[in-house]
């Protein structure tokens with residue numbers, strides 16, 4: 001089996017790499033926001049960078065040309081994702097949600113009008129979506145969601161509450177799951193809508209995350225009127241669309257490349273650091289831990305490649321996405337924990353301390369990595385999916 005990229009693909013990687021070298025703003029590098037750490041300033045920088053990326057056609061490179069893409073192969077899309085993640089480009093998680101989860105769902109289930117209206121703007125980096133799935137009593141058990149959408153004439157009227165809505169305060173649209181038939185079995189009465197976040201009746205309230213930043217929100221819908229044409233796909237068949245959109249969410253392919261960069265920085269640190277008169281690189285436990293992380297991260301990378309390969313063959317990753325998500329999220333947690341052990345008490349210091357090392361990245365990652373195996377469905381739920389869909393085991 002030959003895992004090598006073709007010469008054309010390698011040339012594409014070099015092209016992306018060169019472009020990024022000149023285009024990542026200096027201010028972004030100084031701010032160095034990790035995942036879930038955006039501030040108003042970093043968000044503005046990220047949006048500006050997105051538009052530049054959009055002008056190159058590199059936001060949604062695999063989209064069809066008629067919807068603003070370049071129709072590049074899924075392998076080139078993977079290469080681009082890897083380069084963006086490794087080089088810590090100004091990308092927000094919402095960009096990923098919009099381009100790789102919402103966009104493909106619109107492509108699969110949207111009307112021609114919706115495709116023309118939203119996909120081209122997504123591909124230019126002009127619009128951002130947030131996800132309105134979770135509710136106070138519907139997380140893992142998403143099918144128990146209670147937000148109602150009632151059809152009245154040419155409109156739907158929405159009432160209810162969503163929670164954990166990432167970047168709902170900054171998004172242009174919400175990709176909303178709401179109940180359209182309360183009398184049907186739980187999975188049968190749900191529909192998907194596109195809701196303009198500026199519609200009257202929407203209230204967004206901040207929830208502060210583990211990094212003491214505002215990334216989550218509660219979103220309240222009080223008699224929110226939206227046009228009937230904002231229904232995506234078939235009424236009451238939204239659950240099946242949701243399952244596919246969630247598989248797309250879980251197939252995120254940039255994580256292993258971002259983690260590789262951290263592991264490389266840890267290796268550099270142990271080579272340059274002496275502790276108790278001994279180079280840290282001589283410590284057996286440290287060497288073993290780093291070697292183990294390199295092996296595991298390479299496995300995570302191969303799982304991501306498998307997903308890209310499936311996309312390239314027109315296959316839909318299902319339990320394979322869950323496998324990839326469980327594995328890479330746990331490798332990221334192990335990397336953060338190993339990093340904290342290697343750095344010792346220096347690792348606990350925040351960026352404002354003169355003794356902090358690696359820009360406190362490991363400590364920040366230790367906190368943010370806790371959430372990676374929860375958002376988009378917890379790792380317990382992913383394991384249930386692998387057991388049921390992958391192994392054919394009974395539901396109970």
Ligand SMILES: Cc1cc2nc3c(=O)[nH]c(=O)nc-3n(C[C@H](O)[C@H](O)[C@H](O)COP(=O)(O)OP(=O)(O)OC[C@H]3O[C@@H](n4cnc5c(N)ncnc54)[C@H](O)[C@@H]3O)c2cc1C
Pocket residue numbers: 130131132133134135138139140141162163164165166167371372374375376377378379380381384
């Ligand atoms: C960083 C982050 C970003 C998020 N962004 C969004 C967003 O943008 N939009 C959105 O709608 N939601 C978002 N969420 C919410 C996320 O989808 C939910 O947190 C997740 O689905 C879990 O639901 P819950 O928090 O209600 O936990 P619960 O469902 O209450 O689960 C609690 C615990 O019980 C376990 N558990 C529950 N059921 C089972 C079962 N059947 N088998 C085994 N174990 C089980 C879970 O694994 C978990 O450990 C985000 C969450 C995070 C952490």
